Amino acid sequence: MAEIVSNKQVILKNYVSGLPKETDMHITNTNIALEVPKGSNGVLLKNLYLSCDPYMRPRMKKIEGHYVEPFKIGMPLSGYGVAEVLDSEQPNFKKGDLVWGMTGWEEYSLITAPNLFKIQHTDVPLSYYTGILGMPGMTAYAGFYELCSPKKGESIFISAASGAVGQLVGQFAKLLGCYVVGSAGTKDKVDLLKNKFGFDEAFNYKEEPDLDAALKRYFPEGIDMYFENVGGKMLDAVLLNMNVHGRIAVCGMISQYNLDKPEGVHNLMNLISKRIRMEGFLVLDYYHLYPKFLETIIPHIKEGKIVYVEDTAEGLERAPAALVGLFTGHNVGKQVVAVAHE
């Protein structure tokens, strides 16, 4: 007989318009058998760390045709996480394996169509597989190296620069010999960018009434590459400051996710006069580069050439607040929820 244990879950109560609130979710308890039904192809996971990511916001809306399914009302949220395999009917996974990938916002998840990576390197913090060594890390890597076509000596601007992806893009760019400027929304984050991540400059966009003027101050010779995480007014100001043959990698537009109608962007004519390439991307298209990425980044982490800052909420009960905080800029660094420690 399988052991039955209590399984705490974070449930979506309703679809959300505007800023998500903690009360859009609730915590519930259910029971789960710690055994995968024989012949089911399932994998039973004990969740250790859950990742709070901006792309989860569109999943809180009932929209058609998005690249990821909306969450289901009354069901646990899902997202990237790090977990331990407790039982498996999948030949690729066995009890005791550490994995990262899509899991549920709950203590234990029975995954029937697993989309998981096995964790090989355990001499770095396991939670890093929600961030620098997981989806956000691959996002930064693909967005910077594959889309920005970076060259030594070029300039790059990164918005939401202290977040899970931005902090890495800036460090990749510094390693290549670029001039790197980031924006963030608090003094603490700006300090982090300059003092911890080695950005050449950083500014608090909330203290800049004129974003165009701010960018002209930090980029007197213009912007060669823009790593776009926010959209809206910032994008409009950046377009005015791009250089000829500039590249914009469009990773996210977090400033727009809570709006019923996204803001208008007015300066797209600059795409023509400056021959700008602006390209959206999803990390999903680049996972074939994951082994190469790990080979590059693990030594950098061990040698201290790349650092990573996480903001960890302890306990699944704090997951709703952690997710909500992502959209008001509450987190400093990559927002993680520790469900259980390894």
Next chain:
Amino acid sequence: MAEIVSNKQVILKNYVSGLPKETDMHITNTNIALEVPKGSNGVLLKNLYLSCDPYMRPRMKKIEGHYVEPFKIGMPLSGYGVAEVLDSEQPNFKKGDLVWGMTGWEEYSLITAPNLFKIQHTDVPLSYYTGILGMPGMTAYAGFYELCSPKKGESIFISAASGAVGQLVGQFAKLLGCYVVGSAGTKDKVDLLKNKFGFDEAFNYKEEPDLDAALKRYFPEGIDMYFENVGGKMLDAVLLNMNVHGRIAVCGMISQYNLDKPEGVHNLMNLISKRIRMEGFLVLDYYHLYPKFLETIIPHIKEGKIVYVEDTAEGLERAPAALVGLFTGHNVGKQVVAVAHE
């Protein structure tokens, strides 16, 4: 002694906001010596055909940092044209040569830093060098083949499709085996697209209260490539209908040129979920392909596989009206001004 002749000119009277009017220009007469000063490096041109192009509108504003200089108040406009060399102190050009390139809006132009192509093929209408065999032709060629990354069987939407560039893009795409739909602003133009240029479908955007719905009707399986000539609301509707990994070649945004503040584009988040590449370009960067382009297109013209429609205004006096008409969609096909016939 050099012969002195009268030289009619089209002069810009003032910088323009909103729609340009004929009264923003006036016709004047001056005198010109039909001889290039010795040792001056100049070339004296007798202008035959002048080209009316959308990019001329931004030159009627006093703006800084644009890729072409604003016109000068009180001076003749300039633009692409076809001309005969009357005299030359440039070793590359001699009396009697036919050329195309930047010239003045006047009967005779003394060009001191000539940026002219010599015309080799004279068994096609000379006026074609303002269009299909000149800048607009190269624009269509570079934008379609270099930026759209077209593949047989893909779908393409072209706005301002009966214009100098659009009519060619559509024909290139049909030759490659694409599904081709264009928009234009009158029934006559729509008929031209379907019956003369062989587009699969065409519609009058002015009769479509819901552009999104119109595009869904013509592209039930989505748009792989968009050749952008107009910007604004059309771009917003197209973004909703692009396919995953779609490409947008941004050639122009004529709907925006007369606005003091360009319209906002709201649907850029589609760039991410659909991994769209949107790239602006200027033909200036692609003239190295001109010989290859001519090799391709001249046989197509001679064999009737590609046709070209011009809208010709006779006489320099009608040039201001012809230029103004470009921005209200008055022209059907490439707008040319015949100053003198060869």
